[in-house]
Amino acid sequence: MSLAGLRIVLVEPAGPINIGAIARVMKNFGLYNLVLVNPQCDPLSTEALMMAVHAQEIIESAVLVATLPEALHGCVRAIATTGRVRSLETPLENPRTALPWLLEEPEKPTALIFGREDRGLSNEELNYAQRFVGIPTSKDYVALNLATAVAICCYELSQSAQQFDTQTITQTELAPLDVLEGYYQQLESLLLKIGYVYPHTAASRMGKFRQLYNRAHLKTGEVAMLRGILQQVEWALKNQRDGENL
Known part of the structure; x- marks a missing residue:
């Protein structure tokens, strides 16, 4: 199952080092579509490019937009990351069980949305997502660095894509x-x-x-x-x- 149509959307990222680290980890796990919503720093700064190492092309090809709806244009599915439980109707899910949902329509764009480093996504921004994931952490220290959160989710997406591919290969090889x-x-x-x-x-x-x-x-x-x-x-x-x- 291809990751080609999946967008990693960062809303108002403020740290160039985070942007560079995110580009690097995206390339580690086979994701290449980075969308930056109203970035609060220069994504092409020396710090960002140095942190990206061999993934500088992901930053250079990143799409910059002014609003989250622009970032989601054309997407058929979107998941937002958050540390807050919204309601019983829209529960906070585990990335491992929820993220494969983004890969079920490989021919169409989908998005995984991350909020600001200091305060995440607003309630209005969360309304643009259909599902919500939270990364389980120790109660001793709940807050995750943005780049770390993206890395965990990219890893889970990569693993899901490989499982889909293995299942597809097995199914096509079996004799009718x-x-x-x-x-x-x-x-x-x-x-x-x-x-x-x-x-x-x-x-x-x-x-x-x-x-x-x-x-x-x-x-x-x-x-x-x-x-x-x-x-x-x-x-x-x-x-x-x-x-x-x-």
Whole structure:
């Protein structure tokens, strides 16, 4: 699942070092769309660029806008980060469980919104998000640095994207049911020919074979290999019969 359409939105960031650190951690985890809403510092300052190290291009290509609605233009989903519980209707969620929601529509832009270093997002700004996440921290020290919060969320997003990709690859590699069915029919026909199963026992015995192969989660190429073996056995049987008839 691609992270290409996901925007990291920073509302009125005040620290150039934070902006540089955020650009760096975004690149670490495969995110490249940075949007700055009314930044209170120069995002292209020496401090920011030095902190970004090899991710300076993310700062240089960052989109600067005046308001949060401009930053969210075209987005179909948005999650805001906050340390405040809003209401029972819109609970504060854990990033690990909530952030994958942003990746469920890979063809459309989505956004993850972060507030100011000193006071976060206003109630009005929170209204632009559909869901809200808070990062669990120790009661001894609750406040998180902005760049650290972005890093944690980028990591969770990256992990979610990798899990989506792994699931997709696994699903596409598995042999379709109709391909498996063709193999089962060919196997049953051969087993009947060689007398391994009989017509009155074939259904029961083939049921056990189906269970065995289903547990193996066969790939399309593996089914093709098994069918090739059956075809070779059938060819050998035919040649043997033809030789006996000479």
